[in-house]
Amino acid sequence: MNIREVVIISGKGGTGKTTLTASLASVAEERRILADADVDAPNLALLLHPDETDRQPFFGMPIAKVAREQCTGCGICEKACRYNAIHVQDGKAVVDEGFCEGCRVCLYVCPEQCISLKTIERGAVRRGDTVLGPLWHARLNPGGENTGLMVALLRKEARKEAQTSGVSLIITDGPPGIGCPVTSSVTGADFAVIVSEPSKSALSDLRRAAELCGILTVPFGIVINRWNLSEELTETIKKTCGDEGWPVLGTIPFEEKIAEAVGAGRIPAVEMGNVLPELWHAIQKTGRLKI
Amino acid sequence: MACDTENREAENMIRIGVAASGKDEASAVADRFARAPFFIIADEEGNVLEAFENDAGAEQHGAASKALMTLSQKQVSVLLAPRMGPNALGFIKQANMDAFCAEGLTVREALDKYKSSSLEKINK
Numbered sequence: 001m002n003i004r005e006v007v008i009i010s011g012k013g014g015t016g017k018t019t020l021t022a023s024l025a026s027v028a029e030e031r032r033i034l035a036d037a038d039v040d041a042p043n044l045a046l047l048l049h050p051d052e053t054d055r056q057p058f059f060g061m062p063i064a065k066v067a068r069e070q071c072t073g074c075g076i077c078e079k080a081c082r083y084n085a086i087h088v089q090d091g092k093a094v095v096d097e098g099f100c101e102g103c104r105v106c107l108y109v110c111p112e113q114c115i116s117l118k119t120i121e122r123g124a125v126r127r128g129d130t131v132l133g134p135l136w137h138a139r140l141n142p143g144g145e146n147t148g149l150m151v152a153l154l155r156k157e158a159r160k161e162a163q164t165s166g167v168s169l170i171i172t173d174g175p176p177g178i179g180c181p182v183t184s185s186v187t188g189a190d191f192a193v194i195v196s197e198p199s200k201s202a203l204s205d206l207r208r209a210a211e212l213c214g215i216l217t218v219p220f221g222i223v224i225n226r227w228n229l230s231e232e233l234t235e236t237i238k239k240t241c242g243d244e245g246w247p248v249l250g251t252i253p254f255e256e257k258i259a260e261a262v263g264a265g266r267i268p269a270v271e272m273g274n275v276l277p278e279l280w281h282a283i284q285k286t287g288r289l290k291i
Numbered sequence: 292m293a294c295d296t297e298n299r300e301a302e303n304m305i306r307i308g309v310a311a312s313g314k315d316e317a318s319a320v321a322d323r324f325a326r327a328p329f330f331i332i333a334d335e336e337g338n339v340l341e342a343f344e345n346d347a348g349a350e351q352h353g354a355a356s357k358a359l360m361t362l363s364q365k366q367v368s369v370l371l372a373p374r375m376g377p378n379a380l381g382f383i384k385q386a387n388m389d390a391f392c393a394e395g396l397t398v399r400e401a402l403d404k405y406k407s408s409s410l411e412k413i414n415k
Contacts, residue, residue: 150351
């Protein structure tokens with residue numbers, strides 16, 4: 001079984017990745033598995049309303065822990081900490097778990113050697129059934145952050161399920177930006193859809209996202225969302241894509257009925273009309289997803 | 292540093308690190324580099340010297356630099372991987388390492404193809 005994975009990214013946040021991910025999934029003919037790799041703001045579940053079937057705790061990076069009985073309250077750790085995350089209170093060092101970055105400097109400087117690292121539960125990796133297929137997503141506790149590790153974990157689970165259940169398509173809703181979690185979402189994917197919009201910052205972020213795909217040798221194409229908000233900037237984006245040889249897969253107009261559907265927690269597949277199946281067809285063709 | 296270089300020349304070795312999905316040469320090259328489950332180290336002739344679990348895969352961030360630090364401490368200067376991210380590329384440039392694309396191959400095939408110079412270089 002050959003599994004094909006499409007990841008939706010954007011560089012700039014708020015261009016419509018999640019809406020497009022859910023909409024594309026709704027027009028794909030084949031069975032599919034969805035993954036929400038935007039763990040800082042997981043919102044695919046808001047459109048898909050999953051029935052939870054599985055939940056595993058997720059352990060984040062290890063942070064400092066003080067053995068109170070050995071601590072003399074000397075304060076050396078407090079002076080050494082660059083994150084202002086450890087303070088002497090009532091004669092003992094206390095770690096502020098929200099600030100600790102796990103850099104280990106306190107372990108290094110502590111004369112009593114009474115500080116160690118412990119991993120703490122940062123959230124959960126979850127699986128749910130939705131009308132469009134299984135959804136792998138995650139929820140972080142406050143203070144937790146999305147990481148390359150978490151994205152790798154979600155993609156691994158989605159792939160494992162695809163293999164065991166004979167599903168050939170995975171659609172991943174990627175995180176915004178081009179940092180660690182994005183690299184982790186794109187690497188090894190079969191095709192990346194970069195969602196842009198007619199704004200100056202979106203164009204600059206589109207360029208960075210395209211460069212990342214180039215480095216990771218993942219073929220990609222561009223969708224311009226809400227193209228009619230500025231026809232002039234849409235033309236600029238199209239021209240840039242033409243000059244760079246980046247395929248434009250299609251454009252989606254801004255329409256109030258689309259915004260209303262999303263606002264009401266519905267996938268705006270009907271509202272998008274013919275644009276959507278045409279877009280999916282272009283993705284399949286450009287990404288050579290059918291073999 | 293000078294001493295290191297001499298040792299390397301004396302033993303006349305280039306060590307190859309392969310990102311692998313398993314511990315032996317029959318296993319596939321991993322589908323990602325920094326979070327590969329294992330690394331297999333071989334000499335220039337393709338003889339496997341060592342296989343070890345990649346603990347960098349458990350890092351939240353910066354898996355590439357940790358994996359490459361371990362590999363360079365083991366005197367690896369050539370990497371066989373499916374592809375590399377921006378941080379890994381920055382590291383290998385600084386460390387004078389080279390990386391070659393071995394996507395879809397087994398570790399054995401990758402080592403053989405490296406020996407016959409038929410792998411494409413990733414860092415151009």
